[in-house]
Amino acid sequence: MTEKQPGREREKRLFLVLPCYNEEEVLPETARQLKDKMDALASRGLIAGESRVVFVDDGSSDRTWELITALHRENPLFQGIRLAHNSGHQNALVAGLFTVSALCDMTVSMDADLQDDIDAIDEMVEKYLAGADIVYGVRKSRTSDTFFKRTTAEGFYRVMNHMGAGVVYNHADFRLMSAKALQGLMQFGEVNLFLRGIVPMIGYRTDTVSYDRRERFAGKSKYPLSRMLHFAAQGITSLSVRPIRMITSLGFFIFFVSIVAIIYSLARYFTGHTITGWTTTVLSVWAIGGLMMISLGVIGEYIGKIYLESKGRPRYIIADYLKDAQDMPDLIDRKGRIK
Numbered sequence: 001m002t003e004k005q006p007g008r009e010r011e012k013r014l015f016l017v018l019p020c021y022n023e024e025e026v027l028p029e030t031a032r033q034l035k036d037k038m039d040a041l042a043s044r045g046l047i048a049g050e051s052r053v054v055f056v057d058d059g060s061s062d063r064t065w066e067l068i069t070a071l072h073r074e075n076p077l078f079q080g081i082r083l084a085h086n087s088g089h090q091n092a093l094v095a096g097l098f099t100v101s102a103l104c105d106m107t108v109s110m111d112a113d114l115q116d117d118i119d120a121i122d123e124m125v126e127k128y129l130a131g132a133d134i135v136y137g138v139r140k141s142r143t144s145d146t147f148f149k150r151t152t153a154e155g156f157y158r159v160m161n162h163m164g165a166g167v168v169y170n171h172a173d174f175r176l177m178s179a180k181a182l183q184g185l186m187q188f189g190e191v192n193l194f195l196r197g198i199v200p201m202i203g204y205r206t207d208t209v210s211y212d213r214r215e216r217f218a219g220k221s222k223y224p225l226s227r228m229l230h231f232a233a234q235g236i237t238s239l240s241v242r243p244i245r246m247i248t249s250l251g252f253f254i255f256f257v258s259i260v261a262i263i264y265s266l267a268r269y270f271t272g273h274t275i276t277g278w279t280t281t282v283l284s285v286w287a288i289g290g291l292m293m294i295s296l297g298v299i300g301e302y303i304g305k306i307y308l309e310s311k312g313r314p315r316y317i318i319a320d321y322l323k324d325a326q327d328m329p330d331l332i333d334r335k336g337r338i339k
């Protein structure tokens with residue numbers, strides 16, 4: 001990558017990065033539509049001819065990798081990165097972005113199921129050429145979602161922001177990042193990378209493009225409720241310590257309530273009304289026991305994070321990279337970062 005001078009025209013090599021986990025049903029159609037899109041972008045002069053589409057196979061157990069290999073053989077537009085095992089959507093994305101960052105000028109990350117509107121890419125690239133380093137794809141509405149997905153997703157953004165994990169509203173992982181922004185992202189050494197929360201911390205000039213999210217046209221969602229809840233907990237605990245502070249406040253509150261209760265029972269005792277029922281006692285033991293367990297769980301979650309971070313395990317391991325013969329991706333260090 002060449003250093004960009006202010007005012008000089010920006011370099012235009014675009015790499016699209018799509019994580020794929022068991023996506024054999026959607027890949028051929030995705031590839032067809034993306035090829036048309038890339039051709040159109042190149043003919044409009046928005047991107048360079050050496051732009052690429054990179055599928056990151058996140059340890060699929062179906063024919064995803066075979067399809068990617070075949071696509072690459074047919075057309076050098078398509079590249080593939082195969083991870084050694086299933087590392088999750090976020091890590092697959094990071095693997096793709098970091099691997100190609102030295103080869104391109106900008107990247108656009110999107111889902112393989114074409115839920116993200118590929119026609120929004122034009123506007124993203126235009127905003128990049130106008131000087132933005134990060135362009136967020138933001139959903140206009142959620143009418144294509146089921147009622148359940150819509151309510152849980154809206155709750156997700158509300159809880160996230162309330163917990164001090166600032167995320168861009170209705171923005172998932174459909175975004176353009178310049179090579180410069182990626183260099184910034186690579187400096188975040190944490191293993192628990194929650195991209196939606198970290199990318200806004202990079203700084204640089206940002207912009208947004210709004211689009212309508214479509215329905216997945218084939219295959220099923222890999223994000224059932226349990227995985228979404230896990231994802232939200234990951235996001236909150238990797239970005240904010242507010243839950244721990246809430247526990248402390250709760251502790252103070254309960255302590256205060258117990259003082260009031262003690263004064264009340266003593267007053268009852270001295271006025272001759274001894275406490276008769278054990279219901280209240282038993283109930284409060286349960287209530288406090290439950291609160292203690294929740295609190296320990298939250299603290300445990302953070303300790304678990306520290307444990308994982310201290311081990312510094314790699315986020316992903318690359319098994320294969322199908323690339324252009326002349327491109328030499330840099331060596332990848334043990335954290336999966338490019339040296």
Ligand code: UDP
Binds near residue numbers: 089115221
């Ligand atoms: N994905 C992945 N690894 C996983 C789960 C999902 O790479 O462990 C990919 C998946 O192939 C898709 C994207 O992440 O391209 C989003 O997943 P999905 O469409 O299932 O999620 P949803 O759109 O339902 O939230």
Ligand code: MG
Binds near residue numbers: 111221
């Ligand atoms: Mg999807």
